[in-house]
Amino acid sequence: MYHTWMRFFTPGPAHHRLGLVCLGVGLQHGTLPTVGPRTLDHHVAVVVSTGRGWFRTPDGRRTAVTAPALLWLTPGVPHHYGPDPDTGWDEAFVDFTGPTADTYTELGYIEPHRPVVALSDAGAARATVGRIVRAARRGNPLLEVETSAAVHELLVTLRRARADTAPDGEQVLQALARDACKPLTVADHATRHGMTPAELRTAVRRGAGCSPKDYLLGIRLGHAKELLAATELPVAAVARRVGYDDPAYFSRLFTRRVGMAPVRFREQQAHTVPGGWSDQVPDPDDPPIIGRTPTG
Template identity: 50%
Template sequence: MVQGWSRYLTPTPVQRRLGLACLGAGHKLELDPCPPRVLRSHAAVLVVDGEGWLEWGESRRRVAITAPSLFWLFPGVRHSYGPDGPGWQEVWTLFEGPAVDAYEELGYLSRTEPVVPLTDPFPARTAMDHLLAACRGEYARAEVEAAHAVHTLILGVQDQRDDRRDDLVLAALRENACRPWSVAEHARRAGLSVSALRRVVRRDGGCSPKEYLLRIRLNRAKELLAESELTVAEVGRRVGHDDPAYFSRLFTRRTGMAPRDFRAQEQRPRTS
């Protein structure tokens, strides 16, 4: 037995080009288990009150859920879930699109650990409330606002999973990115193995440590080109590249324009 309401959306092709489409949402008091099923889209279920369980995958792995918690459901993965005792209050949403696949690749949605206990449920609940309001609004921007709320939900839930120690590691990489250190040296100074550093950076930065450091160097080079009078060679040295020709080739390859062209585009005349 279910008590509640639901709304479904049919985004236009143009709205789908935004990369993430919300297909619907609802709020209900769930009294009975959801029977085994397979979805064609991603879903999120926020358990606001109560406790129960989620079962998923070929192995039928089962985990207990206690509110406040959120769990992700994945397309093509057989699952079932339900409350224990008198039922639970839940808010749910369906969504899909290439941006969702990217979030999954970045580790924001985990197929192996889909249940996220919420130490602070406010961000997830606020995002869900905005999503529900958009779905019930029936106005021209409803699909776009609902998609935006799903983005906010994913980011808010990820904040619950983030390890603050990871933040310290990434902060040290940013601070020391322009030093002539190898990835192994960065790992040693962080007190990690190279493989552990790779896991941290992949989880939070979505790339390898080498790529992460290069992105920081390029970002700082852009700032110096736009805001200083340093020569291109001096900018290259400031960000860890002593060979100006190599720096210019690297900058051009990664940004699509030469350092001098970037400076001409971004630098503004200075007023005395």
């Protein structure tokens, strides 16, 4: 005995230009029938909330699936899976496609080589799928754009929910962010964490989807933008504040990555205020309000 609800969409050409579109969504539970063997031309994320079952890879290996878990079904790759006939399972699935999926794969959010991924919790992912379900009501004029945005959110949520996201990996990223503007090389950072450069590259790639160099550069340039926009510090002083002793090198690097010179960025974004900007992230549920004294 099983129960199923599903709905499928046909986004138009303009919606496909968003880069990532939702093709369908479904909620199912019980002793569902076996799926496949079959091959699809698009991606599907299957979130198993309760129960257990199995997944057979193209090479014939059978992998146990125990909730909470994620099944990645990727284009052109045969798959075959199903719940245990004695227990069944509770699943939600989202079909999606678009060239942006390739970027998410490159960044490690989608893992074609690992079709079964253990999750620490499926609640947040199910909540995101729920938003797609609510957007799927008949006659919703914002359907394609709402569901496209939710697929982006789902991929981020699933990335955060991976059970193998080690706490020490998060600590390494946080420490790199804290020390990003110090004049340290990647090898220096690795040594500070008792790691080889290769181990640091693996940890950062796993955690942030990029190399340590790019991770540090993103933080440095972000801070440089804040200093350019919020202060009147000379460009050379900004360069030193974010870890570059050579202001000419900093300017070339900034221009190449940002698309404009530091001086031009300042002309566009300058918002110098008495006292400077706050480093404290505001609480979205209790944002600052004019006329009220901050409590933190």
